[in-house]
Amino acid sequence: MSTIRDRLRYCGSQVPTLAPGGRREPKTAWRSCRAVFAIGLVGVLVGGCEGSSDARRQHTPNFAMYALANAMPVNFRDVENAELFGAFELAVRDKEIDTCMASDGLPDPPPIMESEGMNNADFPNLGAIKKGQFAGPGIPNPPDPVAHMAPAQATAYRSKDARCLSRSAHVFDEVNSAIATLEDEWYAVLATIDHTKAVRKAIVTFSHCTTAAGFGSANADAYMQLVDRLTVPLIIRDENRVANIRFRRLGVVYARCFAPVETIRERLRRRELPAFTRAHDRAIQLLTTMADALVRRLERKYGIGIPHTVPTES
Numbered sequence: 001m002s003t004i005r006d007r008l009r010y011c012g013s014q015v016p017t018l019a020p021g022g023r024r025e026p027k028t029a030w031r032s033c034r035a036v037f038a039i040g041l042v043g044v045l046v047g048g049c050e051g052s053s054d055a056r057r058q059h060t061p062n063f064a065m066y067a068l069a070n071a072m073p074v075n076f077r078d079v080e081n082a083e084l085f086g087a088f089e090l091a092v093r094d095k096e097i098d099t100c101m102a103s104d105g106l107p108d109p110p111p112i113m114e115s116e117g118m119n120n121a122d123f124p125n126l127g128a129i130k131k132g133q134f135a136g137p138g139i140p141n142p143p144d145p146v147a148h149m150a151p152a153q154a155t156a157y158r159s160k161d162a163r164c165l166s167r168s169a170h171v172f173d174e175v176n177s178a179i180a181t182l183e184d185e186w187y188a189v190l191a192t193i194d195h196t197k198a199v200r201k202a203i204v205t206f207s208h209c210t211t212a213a214g215f216g217s218a219n220a221d222a223y224m225q226l227v228d229r230l231t232v233p234l235i236i237r238d239e240n241r242v243a244n245i246r247f248r249r250l251g252v253v254y255a256r257c258f259a260p261v262e263t264i265r266e267r268l269r270r271r272e273l274p275a276f277t278r279a280h281d282r283a284i285q286l287l288t289t290m291a292d293a294l295v296r297r298l299e300r301k302y303g304i305g306i307p308h309t310v311p312t313e314s
Contacts, residue, residue: 067175067291068284071182072276074269075262076123088295088304093168095302100164109145109161121220122190126262130255132247134227175294178287182280189276193268202261209257215250220261223254 066085069078098108125133146154193199203219210217217223227250234243277284299305 064288064291064295067179068288071179071287072186072273073123074273075266076125079123079125085291088298089172091304092171092298092302093165095304096168096171097161097164100167101160104160106157106160107145124258124262126255126259129251132244132249132251134224134247134251171298172294175287175291178283178290182283182287185280186276189272190269193265193272196268198264198268199261202264206257206261210253213253213257215253220254220258226250227254 066081066088069081070085073079073082101108146157149157206220207216207218210223215223215226217226227247230250231243231246234240234246
């Protein structure tokens with residue numbers, strides 16, 4: 001399955017889309033690039049904390065809510081919260097890599113801004129899609145640090161960078177392992193929900209809705225393929241103005257037609273969440289305690305701060 005954890009671990013991935021048969025593996029994911037969120041993203045996303053699920057709040061000292069949102073998301077707001085923890089992880093790893101490279105007198109590798117995915121059928125950002133934003137901003141190409149190095153120097157640099165990258169990942173090994181344990185269990189619940197009669201019926205309604213709007217699609221996957229067919233040729237021909245108009249029109253239809261699916265799924269997820277948290281109380285306590293202690297230590301070490309409070313749900 002494609003999870004939020006994957007988005008923190010890889011620089012990019014194609015996010016799967018929902019069909020009546022349930023979720024499927026992402027087509028591609030790659031580990032070779034180094035990603036880091038801008039620290040300013042933390043301030044931008046702090047407003048996204050509102051709306052997190054009440055059933056988890058009793059387990060969340062300080063900002064450990066963000067780590068828990070990683071493991072047990074209910075909606076796109078939880079995905080935003082999880083990205084705060086991801087932003088912190090990537091920023092710390094960037095610091096670790098820079099220190100590691102400097103130990104051999106090597107320059108810092110350039111940080112890469114991770115693109116934000118909007119087309120996530122498990123937790124779609126319908127507000128962004130309604131504006132025609134089916135995907136996040138592209139990732140800029142950074143300068144190649146080995147472009148002006150001799151071949152032997154470039155080989156040594158890349159080898160050291162790879163070792164530093166691997167070493168930086170171990171800082172979060174225990175927390176990510178705890179996240180993965182909970183996450184696997186929660187996503188099994190989500191898969192069951194996606195196969196319920198209510199969700200399957202809502203997807204059929206989605207198909208009727210898109211057909212009535214002139215963009216008939218059997219499911220979300222088919223609709224996204226249609227979006228590609230109707231926009232990619234325009235982009236290739238540099239007809240960006242026309243492409244943007246089409247993106248917005250397609251986005252309005254998708255957001256309107258898919259909203260009932262999201263409403264039903266979120267309601268069913270919230271219904272299952274209290275029992276899940278009770279059944280996994282020890283694992284939740286372990287994760288939040290570890291995450292809180294780890295981030296406090298790393299904040300002191302690197303001077304990187306993230307919000308320590310989560311606004312209550314209105």
